[in-house]
């Protein structure tokens with residue numbers, strides 16, 4: 001039987017990432033379905049801006065209106081009963097259910113996030129910052145130029161997962177290949193170990209057709225992508241190619257340090273011609289772990305070696321029978337990768353103990369997912385097995 005097309009309202013929502021298909025016009029997540037069933041008069045809206053007293057939400061590519069935040073979202077983060085930690089409050093990419101006409105709409109539910117990209121924020125006390133919520137794919141963008149840095153990619157991979165699928169996008173392949181015909185193969189080879197199965201694509205981000213083709217598996221309707229990467233990596237260039245027209249201004253790279261200038265005008269949810277939605281975030285300049293990262297997932301190769309060490313608590317320093325050091329000596333493990341592993345796992349466990357400390361002292365932090373009433377057992381970053 002042919003599938004009926006989505007209604008205009010649902011098609012508009014899908015264009016900003018509402019996770020539905022023509023075959024199944026309801027989100028797959030049972031928690032989301034239940035929330036929709038509980039609020040038959042409400043409609044979904046996605047957060048595009050977060051302000052002190054409220055939010056700007058959209059229900060389609062050309063919509064944007066303000067809604068007030070619920071009292072418990074506004075309360076200062078003193079973690080008194082009912083208040084939310086800053087990273088648990090709705091942020092860009094979150095989905096809410098709202099009722100009433102735009103401008104007078106009221107939030108009736110916050111749908112639990114199926115993924116969240118967060119980072120640790122600088123400061124004396126433990127803090128997290130939400131970069132974007134409900135992301136399907138994160139393009140980790142890195143140029144094949146003087147800025148190519150496997151260790152930075154490794155750090156990004158560890159930080160951005162949180163339920164989303166990372167893809168390594170190597171830009172400036174055109175220039176790199178012109179200088180060395182093996183450039184892409186060499187760079188991919190250098191990334192094999194750290195990628196741990198993550199897809200790697202090399203592109204000329206300036207070329208529209210080939211960039212869209214290379215990224216198309218992750219650009220299906222109803223999907224949401226985010227681009228991260230250092231300044232000058234080619235994020236705006238790739239965004240423009242995926243958009244098919246010049247919507248963002250790209251800066252010229254400064255010759256000295258291969259970094260670009262930031263001249264993007266802001267618009268958070270960008271519907272792409274492919275049907276996917278791109279969230280343009282202010283970026284992730286500082287790459288500090290929150291303590292919730294999964295080091296084992298990102299360093300499965302190192303962890304597998306460590307399993308074979310003679311001592312359970314081997315520090316891989318000078319113990320006899322250390323499988324990790326042996327692998328380094330035999331050239332089977334890159335010493336730089338091992339150094340990253342030590343550094344990043346140290347940072348993650350440092351942040352994790354601060355986080356545990358905050359949770360232990362402030363036990364009343366309310367889990368998000370419900371705007372009021374009894375606490376929900378779902379916490380932010382939970383994956384609900386949507387696909």
Ligand SMILES: Nc1nc2c(ncn2[C@@H]2O[C@H](COP(=O)(O)OP(=O)(O)OP(=O)(O)O)[C@@H](O)[C@H]2O)c(=O)[nH]1
Nearest residue numbers: 171172204205231232233234235236237250251260
């Ligand atoms: N030849 C070539 N040039 C590229 C490619 N990708 C980006 N560039 C150039 O690199 C420079 C920096 O690219 P941007 O897209 O501005 O980089 P960005 O990541 O958005 O940088 P910020 O906005 O500072 O975060 C621009 O001059 C682009 O034209 C590519 O694949 N090939």
Ligand SMILES: [Zn+2]
Nearest residue numbers: 309314316322
């Ligand atoms: Zn060891």
